[in-house]
Amino acid sequence: MNIIEAKQLVHEFFRRDEEGNIEGIQVALNKVDLKVEAGQFISILGHNGSGKSTLAKHINALLTPSDGTLYVDGKDTADSNNELAIRQSAGMVFQNPDNQIIASIVEEDVGFGPENMGVPTDEIWERVERSLKSVGMWKYHAHSPNKLSGGQKQRVAIAGVMAMEPKCIILDEPTAMLDPDGRKEVIKVAHELNRKKGMTVILITHYMEEVVGSDYVYVMDKGKVVMEGEPRDIFSRVDELKSHRMDVPQITLLAHELKKSGLDIPDGILTREELINVLNLG
Amino acid sequence: MFREITIGQYYPAESRLHRLDPRVKLFGTLIYLISIFIANDIWGFLFLTVMLGVVIGLSKVPFSYMVKGLKGIVTLLIIAGVFNLFMTPGQTLAQLGPLTISDVGLKNAVLMTARMIFLIIGTSIMTLTTTPNQLTDGLEISLAPLTLINVPVHEIALMMSIALRFIPILVEETDKIMKAQMARGADFESGGIVKKAKAMVPLLVPLFVSAFRRASDLALAMEARCYHGGEGRTKMKPLRYEEYDKRAYVWIVLYLLVLIVIRVVF
Numbered sequence: 436m437n438i439i440e441a442k443q444l445v446h447e448f449f450r451r452d453e454e455g456n457i458e459g460i461q462v463a464l465n466k467v468d469l470k471v472e473a474g475q476f477i478s479i480l481g482h483n484g485s486g487k488s489t490l491a492k493h494i495n496a497l498l499t500p501s502d503g504t505l506y507v508d509g510k511d512t513a514d515s516n517n518e519l520a521i522r523q524s525a526g527m528v529f530q531n532p533d534n535q536i537i538a539s540i541v542e543e544d545v546g547f548g549p550e551n552m553g554v555p556t557d558e559i560w561e562r563v564e565r566s567l568k569s570v571g572m573w574k575y576h577a578h579s580p581n582k583l584s585g586g587q588k589q590r591v592a593i594a595g596v597m598a599m600e601p602k603c604i605i606l607d608e609p610t611a612m613l614d615p616d617g618r619k620e621v622i623k624v625a626h627e628l629n630r631k632k633g634m635t636v637i638l639i640t641h642y643m644e645e646v647v648g649s650d651y652v653y654v655m656d657k658g659k660v661v662m663e664g665e666p667r668d669i670f671s672r673v674d675e676l677k678s679h680r681m682d683v684p685q686i687t688l689l690a691h692e693l694k695k696s697g698l699d700i701p702d703g704i705l706t707r708e709e710l711i712n713v714l715n716l717g
Numbered sequence: 718m719f720r721e722i723t724i725g726q727y728y729p730a731e732s733r734l735h736r737l738d739p740r741v742k743l744f745g746t747l748i749y750l751i752s753i754f755i756a757n758d759i760w761g762f763l764f765l766t767v768m769l770g771v772v773i774g775l776s777k778v779p780f781s782y783m784v785k786g787l788k789g790i791v792t793l794l795i796i797a798g799v800f801n802l803f804m805t806p807g808q809t810l811a812q813l814g815p816l817t818i819s820d821v822g823l824k825n826a827v828l829m830t831a832r833m834i835f836l837i838i839g840t841s842i843m844t845l846t847t848t849p850n851q852l853t854d855g856l857e858i859s860l861a862p863l864t865l866i867n868v869p870v871h872e873i874a875l876m877m878s879i880a881l882r883f884i885p886i887l888v889e890e891t892d893k894i895m896k897a898q899m900a901r902g903a904d905f906e907s908g909g910i911v912k913k914a915k916a917m918v919p920l921l922v923p924l925f926v927s928a929f930r931r932a933s934d935l936a937l938a939m940e941a942r943c944y945h946g947g948e949g950r951t952k953m954k955p956l957r958y959e960e961y962d963k964r965a966y967v968w969i970v971l972y973l974l975v976l977i978v979i980r981v982v983f
Binding site: 522523535554556559580581595 | 849850878879881882885886931934935937938939940941942944945950951952953955
């Protein structure tokens, strides 16, 4: 069964004037179809304003559809009775690491979700330890989050979601405010959770490099899903990606240009090693 | 310049006072505050001083730390003392031109100053030995009966702990904004009070904007983690009374009784 299934999902934001009359409608999501199977690592790519964060908020039931349907773990997000159950099965990590950490001690912050769910005290401690270990932050459990680096804070935030034991975790541009090291750290942790714990991961990003290891990629532009497929397939459509204002990684671009100039290499080169291999053989 | 702000300052140490349940400390502080006003002669204050000395010894916090808190109110103490000394009617002890010192005035001035000093030191012992989180937890439980009259105790406690978490972040942000504005020629140092206050306005506007943005982000993040008020919530670190907490309650009550006896007998 699909853990997340969106059918013709539409979301409209209303712009209002001072009297509250509707001045204009902005369509943030335009008939989006999306399917995620349990255990998959899915990426959603898009530049600013493509609607990808709006989609993330829908999956967490922070927004509800204007039209169309969205089912998360078999529950309709439009029904407000499902709100808490949906947020338990689909946890969300946000962009700004500082603005999503609630407590002044790491372990207390990770315990916040389970506390809200009414988990008994002993089990909260077990979950906190388990989830902090799974992101490699257990040794900082008694620290203040203010003293951690951006990447570490973001890992704490991921642990905070893991402690709720969701079926699926949505990372909404988790690396946008981090330095390159922090970005690698967070993406690595996301892949580890997917591989070792079988967690379904939905990574929302505008960095194409981060999409490389995923099972399936959706590209969004102006509220629509404009491309979808496996990373290799997506990366081979360089000109199409450029038309949707995506920054194609340099290696892929280089391979693409080499191919255009007549070199016999396959489409969709993702990493530097791959290109070196191909060039040696060719 | 803002880095010196120390609200709810905590002095980490391993002491009996640090280990004590925050509810006991809150109760003790309350009793202590009442006791300061029960004591009204030299014997009462002698007893208070001895007891305070014992508690300071138990807390393992350097005495100089507590005295720091007094610096801020020296002016207030002097003004209050002087007014009490000269403005209270009673039998004249000394006369300095138009100013008279009466016996009641002298007694009031001394009592008043002593009470203020005891008050500051006593309450600072509590904040120095209790982490802000323990304090809010303790308050939440101690004030729980107020929910019956619709006081949102849980929400207030949560607001307090979130505020404490964001103080260092906002302080850092203020520093950043100040530096950015100083780099463009803003002047926060020179001029009188009015000019300095005016220089603060362009600082406060971006600070408030960012604080509101943070608040809205945080609210969303809390909602995403299933926060739906205090109802049905469990505690990761619930407060449990230990044997020594119970003994501490006995000591606190004994202390109050002794003080009342002193007041009645002498």
